[in-house]
Amino acid sequence: MAERWTNWARQQVCAPAVIERPSSEEQVAAAVRRAAKEGLPVRAVGSGHSFTDIACTDGAMVDVSAMDRVLEADSSTGLVRVQAGISINALGEALEGHGLALENQGDVDTQALAGALATATHGTGLAFGNLSSRVESLRLVDGRGEVHEIDGGDELLAARVGLGALGIVTELTLRTVPLFTLRRSDVPRPLGETLDTMDGLVAGSDHWEFLVFPYSDVALTRTSSRSDEAPNAVGERKLWLQEHLLENAVMGAFARTGRALPRLIPRLNATLSKLVSPSTKVDRSWRVFATRRAVRFTEMEYAIPRDCAREAVEAVMDLVERRRLPVTFPIEVRFTAGDDAFLSTAHGRQTCYVAIHQYLGMEYESYFRAVERIMDGLGGRPHWGKRHYQSADTLAGRYPEWDRFAAVRAQLDPEGRFENDYTQRVLGPVRQPVAG
Ligand SMILES: Cc1cc2nc3c(=O)[nH]c(=O)nc-3n(C[C@H](O)[C@H](O)[C@H](O)COP(=O)(O)OP(=O)(O)OC[C@H]3O[C@@H](n4cnc5c(N)ncnc54)[C@H](O)[C@@H]3O)c2cc1C
Structure with missing residues (x-):
């Protein structure tokens, strides 16, 4: 019988065909390829702290919470390489051990890092951006099960707040600050x-x-x-x-x-x-x-x-x-x-x-x-993770770079492997650019 999944607020419920719990990037890629072979859509999931159905799927749900390690931390530059499934709380504690910290955070820290980034999770402070503004680079498994190292250009500007629609993030490099x-x-x-x-x-x-x-x-x-x-x-x-x-x-x-x-x-x-x-x-x-x-x-x-x-x-x-x-x-x-x-x-x-x-x-x-x-x-x-009643039609005009996001999405996920009801509603289907 399919395993049921429920979000933190217990109002979003779904029954994924399979819940994958990879512990390595190779396993994430294999899970995406397996789903593609079976014709299943794929959704990454964090800690389920979104109030919307953004993480829901009846296809393959990929939970990367076993990928929760700090891989490298350079106290002199503040650059830290982490696996995407680490919780913000565990990251805070680990960073303290390196004399480092996130410069700003939201009001809870139970979210998975990649889950929080995907919806532009933020704290407060006019001198500080949201969490995603501190992402220097990331690795992501695309809709074909291929791995990309993304460290600049339109791909990074799109993937920093990707709504889970571009692929499954496996690792990230963050710019942190000295412990304070x-x-x-x-x-x-x-x-x-x-x-x-x-x-x-x-x-x-x-x-x-x-x-x-x-x-x-x-x-x-x-x-x-x-x-x-x-x-x-x-x-x-x-x-x-x-x-x-x-x-x-x-x-x-x-x-x-x-x-x-x-x-x-x-x-x-x-x-x-x-x-x-x-x-x-x-x-x-x-x-x-x-x-x-x-x-x-x-x-x-x-x-x-x-x-x-x-x-x-x-x-x-x-x-x-x-x-x-x-x-x-x-x-x-x-x-x-x-x-x-x-x-x-x-x-x-x-x-x-x-x-x-x-x-x-x-x-x-x-x-x-x-x-x-x-x-x-x-x-x-x-907020992408909180309730709203908007659609792609009402949202496109509010984001000046909407089309550039859509172009990166079409490149990384040409077949719409990462679509769900939410992305269909708020982003629309994946659109291939018109030739010429
Ligand atoms: C009690 C509470 C307090 C909150 N406080 C704040 C706050 O202070 N500030 C704020 O801005 N928001 C806040 N939120 C909202 C919350 O931070 C966001 O909804 C966040 O996205 C949830 O993270 P998650 O790990 O639970 O992700 P989920 O809700 O599980 O998923 C969110 C999105 O992340 C994607 N995703 C997850 N993992 C990956 C991955 N490895 N690769 C690619 N995509 C991935 C999913 O596909 C989905 O699109 C709060 C929510 C709750 C319930």
């Missing part, structure tokens, strides 16, 4: 004051973001900057309260109550946002960037031009409150530098990311679609 300590301060502030001073707050630290619960006027601001202090110096007890009790246990209890009694949500959210007190964490960067998420939810996130941040947040808050939408999870606002990967959500512009969430078991679609309409009006690009 981060001081993170969480401070609740009035939302109005936060929006008024947002530009200065974003520019005034390495990594700045905020969360706001609908129906509340408190923004939970999170500011992290590089520090010379000793790691683990302060704040252990408060931190435990904040990270484990409030962000997980209390958050879960409020979300369950809100799901059972939606009319209480405005009061619950206002109360929850007042429970947050200032806290500080000082530790090695990879232990500060990532937090634990025990409460499951679904999510949409849009990348918009940085200057539209305020307009977007106010429009989403207004939408929820005007329509009395039952939303128990916060809106999260982050910022990154622009970059040049063809399908990076931050392609060519400084970017503000606005993420919205809904607790599992609660209706999300009307909320997400209404927010998507707001983001459409702001030139928004959806």
Whole structure:
């Protein structure tokens, strides 16, 4: 019987004909050739942390999590060669042993490195690009089962954020930075004051973001900057309260109550946002960037031009409150530098990311679609791994290098071996260039 596969949020389910678990590049190539012979489509899978059906297939699913080693680390250049299936958490720990670190990360680190790169996973910090902006080169098995070393040109600009549509990445070279300590301060502030001073707050630290619960006027601001202090110096007890009790246990209890009694949500959210007190964490960067998420939810996130941040947040808050939408999870606002990967959500512009969430078991679609309409009006690009309702037709005009990505895809996967429902929807079928 076919093995069932489910994503982290337990909302995407598929039954691949086979799940391959290669432990070497040769085995990855053999798996692709085997699938081709049997006429099966192929999808690489990471840790299943995407909220969309991006990793789903009823063909051959290729899980490279056994390929999880750091192969080389050069502390003098910061260049590190790793296998594609390593988790971001394991990478952080291994890099520490070499006196190195990733310059920026998202808010969890359980994803597989190649999975996170494929959707342009990002953290916050206007001076820093998303994870994929640090990829110097990679190796990939194409749709014919052939291996390519990609270290520049259109192939690299396409493959850095490849949506699993170009091939199966087996190894990567990343540019890392010397190991550093981060001081993170969480401070609740009035939302109005936060929006008024947002530009200065974003520019005034390495990594700045905020969360706001609908129906509340408190923004939970999170500011992290590089520090010379000793790691683990302060704040252990408060931190435990904040990270484990409030962000997980209390958050879960409020979300369950809100799901059972939606009319209480405005009061619950206002109360929850007042429970947050200032806290500080000082530790090695990879232990500060990532937090634990025990409460499951679904999510949409849009990348918009940085200057539209305020307009977007106010429009989403207004939408929820005007329509009395039952939303128990916060809106999260982050910022990154622009970059040049063809399908990076931050392609060519400084970017503000606005993420919205809904607790599992609660209706999300009307909320997400209404927010998507707001983001459409702001030139928004959806996170490839988070829910959205776009298609190739609506997306092509938002990516100036769309056709260059399509050309690389046609070269590496001429028969559409790596297609699935998601790529059919958001990229369209593989198109061979018209001759002449
Ligand atoms: C709790 C939680 C927190 C999150 N926080 C953030 C955040 O802070 N910032 C952010 O930007 N996103 C965040 N995300 C989204 C997440 O980072 C992305 O969806 C990411 O792509 C998931 O990585 P994964 O390893 O689970 O990949 P999967 O979801 O399994 O797959 C994603 C894509 O990667 C491709 N892929 C996987 N392995 C390979 C490979 N070896 N070669 C080629 N393609 C491959 C798959 O084919 C698929 O297209 C979060 C998600 C969750 C559930």
